[in-house]
Amino acid sequence: MTSGPVVFVVDDDPAVRTSIKFLISTVGLRVESFESADTFLAKEPALDEPSCLVLDVRLPGLSGLEFQRELAARNIRIPVVFVTGHGDIPMSVRAMKAGAVEFLTKPFRDEDLLDAIRIALARDRVWREKDKELTELQQRFQSLTPREREVISMVVSGMLNKQIAAQLGTAENTVKVHRSRAMEKMCAQSLADLVTMIQKLKSPSEKAS
Amino acid sequence: MPLIALIDGDTERLTRYLSQCSRTSGRVRGRLSIRRSNYQPIRCKVFGGLLREEQPRLVWLRLLPFNFVQSHSATYDRCTKAREKRTRQQDEQRWRTAFEDSAIGITLAAFSGHFLAANSVFQNMLGYTESELQGLTFLDITYEDDRQTNLELVNELIEGKRQHFEIDKRYCRKDGTLVWARANVSLVPGTDGVAPFWFGIVEDITARREAEHALQMTRAELARVSRLTTLGELAASIAHEVNQPLTAVTNNSNACLRLLANGKLEPEVLRQALEEIVTNAVRASAVIARIRAFIRKAPAEKVELDINELIEEVLALTGHELYKNRVQVECRLTKPLPQVVGDRVQLQQVLLNLIVNGVEAMSTMTTEPRLLRVQSQFDESGNVLVAVCDSGSGLGLEVDRIFTPFFTTKTHGMGMGLAISRSLVEDHGGWLWATPNVPHGAVFHFKLPIAARSRS
Numbered sequence: 001m002t003s004g005p006v007v008f009v010v011d012d013d014p015a016v017r018t019s020i021k022f023l024i025s026t027v028g029l030r031v032e033s034f035e036s037a038d039t040f041l042a043k044e045p046a047l048d049e050p051s052c053l054v055l056d057v058r059l060p061g062l063s064g065l066e067f068q069r070e071l072a073a074r075n076i077r078i079p080v081v082f083v084t085g086h087g088d089i090p091m092s093v094r095a096m097k098a099g100a101v102e103f104l105t106k107p108f109r110d111e112d113l114l115d116a117i118r119i120a121l122a123r124d125r126v127w128r129e130k131d132k133e134l135t136e137l138q139q140r141f142q143s144l145t146p147r148e149r150e151v152i153s154m155v156v157s158g159m160l161n162k163q164i165a166a167q168l169g170t171a172e173n174t175v176k177v178h179r180s181r182a183m184e185k186m187c188a189q190s191l192a193d194l195v196t197m198i199q200k201l202k203s204p205s206e207k208a209s
Numbered sequence: 210m211p212l213i214a215l216i217d218g219d220t221e222r223l224t225r226y227l228s229q230c231s232r233t234s235g236r237v238r239g240r241l242s243i244r245r246s247n248y249q250p251i252r253c254k255v256f257g258g259l260l261r262e263e264q265p266r267l268v269w270l271r272l273l274p275f276n277f278v279q280s281h282s283a284t285y286d287r288c289t290k291a292r293e294k295r296t297r298q299q300d301e302q303r304w305r306t307a308f309e310d311s312a313i314g315i316t317l318a319a320f321s322g323h324f325l326a327a328n329s330v331f332q333n334m335l336g337y338t339e340s341e342l343q344g345l346t347f348l349d350i351t352y353e354d355d356r357q358t359n360l361e362l363v364n365e366l367i368e369g370k371r372q373h374f375e376i377d378k379r380y381c382r383k384d385g386t387l388v389w390a391r392a393n394v395s396l397v398p399g400t401d402g403v404a405p406f407w408f409g410i411v412e413d414i415t416a417r418r419e420a421e422h423a424l425q426m427t428r429a430e431l432a433r434v435s436r437l438t439t440l441g442e443l444a445a446s447i448a449h450e451v452n453q454p455l456t457a458v459t460n461n462s463n464a465c466l467r468l469l470a471n472g473k474l475e476p477e478v479l480r481q482a483l484e485e486i487v488t489n490a491v492r493a494s495a496v497i498a499r500i501r502a503f504i505r506k507a508p509a510e511k512v513e514l515d516i517n518e519l520i521e522e523v524l525a526l527t528g529h530e531l532y533k534n535r536v537q538v539e540c541r542l543t544k545p546l547p548q549v550v551g552d553r554v555q556l557q558q559v560l561l562n563l564i565v566n567g568v569e570a571m572s573t574m575t576t577e578p579r580l581l582r583v584q585s586q587f588d589e590s591g592n593v594l595v596a597v598c599d600s601g602s603g604l605g606l607e608v609d610r611i612f613t614p615f616f617t618t619k620t621h622g623m624g625m626g627l628a629i630s631r632s633l634v635e636d637h638g639g640w641l642w643a644t645p646n647v648p649h650g651a652v653f654h655f656k657l658p659i660a661a662r663s664r665s
Contacts (some may be wrong), residue, residue, distance in 0.1 A: 015485065016456050016457050019458075026464045026471075058532055085448065085449035086452065108459075109463075
């Protein structure tokens with residue numbers, strides 16, 4: 001099992017760590033475990049495949065919640081499932097606000113952990129697809145000439161060909177040619193399609209939502 | 210001056226009287242003239258008799274001036290006799306009253322231990338009448354468990370090792386109930402005609418004993434309540450300690466069930482999982498056993514124990530609390546450490562109080578590191594020393610008041626922790642005190658005597 005989704009488990013209690021690893025392995029997922037946030041960060045595991053973190057709140061050194069912040073600061077995007085020996089409400093609220101998938105109190109039901117991992121991996125997959133889509137869009141956009149980009153930004157803002165031609169001081173036919181070539185390069189089936197694409201390109205930050 | 214030198218004139222007569230006295234057992238009567246210091250002779254009546262027959266013989270002579278005898282003799286005799294009798298009666302009455310009306314039990318017993326006399330307080334204390342007591346010895350009415358000690362003290366008195374003794378003992382009342390008493394006993398040596406006897410002053414201390422016992426119970430209960438309070442504060446920590454192994458148990462079991470359902474459970478995998486399950490179940494039960502021991506309502510039980518073990522157990526119990534407050538723990542334990550005699554729970558309570566206090570003292574600190582150092586060592590004079598040092602803001606001017614009950618600097622403290630800790634340590638023959646830490650913070654020390662066996 002060298003490929004496929006990976007679950008990273010970070011827990012300082014060896015017995016708990018091993019048992020979580022064992023439990024996750026029964027559903028055929030790859031598991032890598034770490035005893036602290038620092039050892040995880042030091043090893044910088046490759047995140048090529050869909051992955052998620054199962055993270056104990058109480059850790060030596062960086063706590064689970066601090067680790068979550070540190071990952072964000074380092075631009076490492078990975079869904080987190082928190083587990084804790086005792087969870088209080090403020091702690092879980094903070095974790096969830098920071099984007100945690102689930103906050104489980106030990107001892108948890110196996111389905112709860114595995115479901116949370118499934119959701120986390122699915123979320124990571126979606127992120128990865130969106131990323132891929134965006135990268136493609138960006139590549140397509142990059143292939144446009146400056147004039148084509150100018151034209152389609154006006155198209156997207158709702159201007160008619162005639163208006164665009166007037167503003168650019170060219171013939172309406174020339175605008176039409178630019179427009180159709182841009183649509184072709186962007187692989188847009190319709191104007192609506194194009195609008196959506198441009199929207200996605202404009203707000204890449206939404207990709208993480 | 211010999212008697213003969215006082216005789217005026219006929220000295221022959223004195224010699225005759227004396228030889229008469231010593232010869233016969235009968236009385237001698239006669240007359241003699243005595244020379245006074247101013248040489249005025251006084252004529253006296255003489256009475257005499259034999260006092261002791263064995264050698265050396267003793268005789269007695271009584272001289273009464275004639276004129277005195279003539280004029281006053283009869284009245285004198287009557288008055289004197291009456292007065293002496295009255296005095297004797299008054300004396301006796303006084304003693305009798307003191308004996309009878311005393312607020313304290315008084316008793317006389319023969320050398321054999323049989324009661325001779327007992328005042329009403331003593332009779333009421335035991336529910337026996339004086340005549341009933343006269344048929345009993347003091348041992349008969351002494352509670353079985355106290356007899357040995359009582360006898361040993363009695364023997365020491367007889368051997369002259371002590372003048373008197375005091376004993377707190379239980380008497381069995383006639384109705385079978387027990388009464389606690391403090392008896393102060395002395396042995397009155399025999400004189401001519403009077404055999405030696407025991408003199409006892411006995412005070413009923415049952416009420417005092419009961420009050421002391423009640424106080425002790427209250428103190429124990431207070432310590433227990435304080436323990437429960439501290440444990441309540443540590444609830445999260447304890448939950449964590451129990452939940453960790455339970456998580457391992459559930460995960461291992463669930464994983465096995467999943468593999469079993471898929472027909473993929475290999476014996477080796479199952480064996481490993483079961484071993485993990487057993488280990489962690491034992492771990493969880495150990496935590497629960499510690500808590501149970503801590504909250505149980507049992508009298509103090511002093512055994513020989515290793516303070517290091519207690520320190521490690523309490524640190525395990527407070528692990529999460531320390532973690533939550535970002536406290537680093539540094540253990541400087543001297544190993545091996547001589548054993549001390551003490552109640553496990555009570556000494557753990559002391560350690561727990563000191564550690565929790567240290568953590569709380571540092572919880573408001575903005576600067577780090579928050580360092581809690583726990584040390585154990587022993588000294589030449591036979592004490593085990595434990596120190597809990599924090600790097601908090603220190604005790605400041607409150608240092609003298611911190612051991613006072615209900616004194617607290619915390620917003621939610623009862624103010625009993627240190628007062629109880631000190632009384633628990635003192636109850637173990639030790640001492641608990643505080644000093645400032647360098648550069649800041651406080652150190653709480655306590656010392657406990659090393660167990661006699663570890664000393665050698």
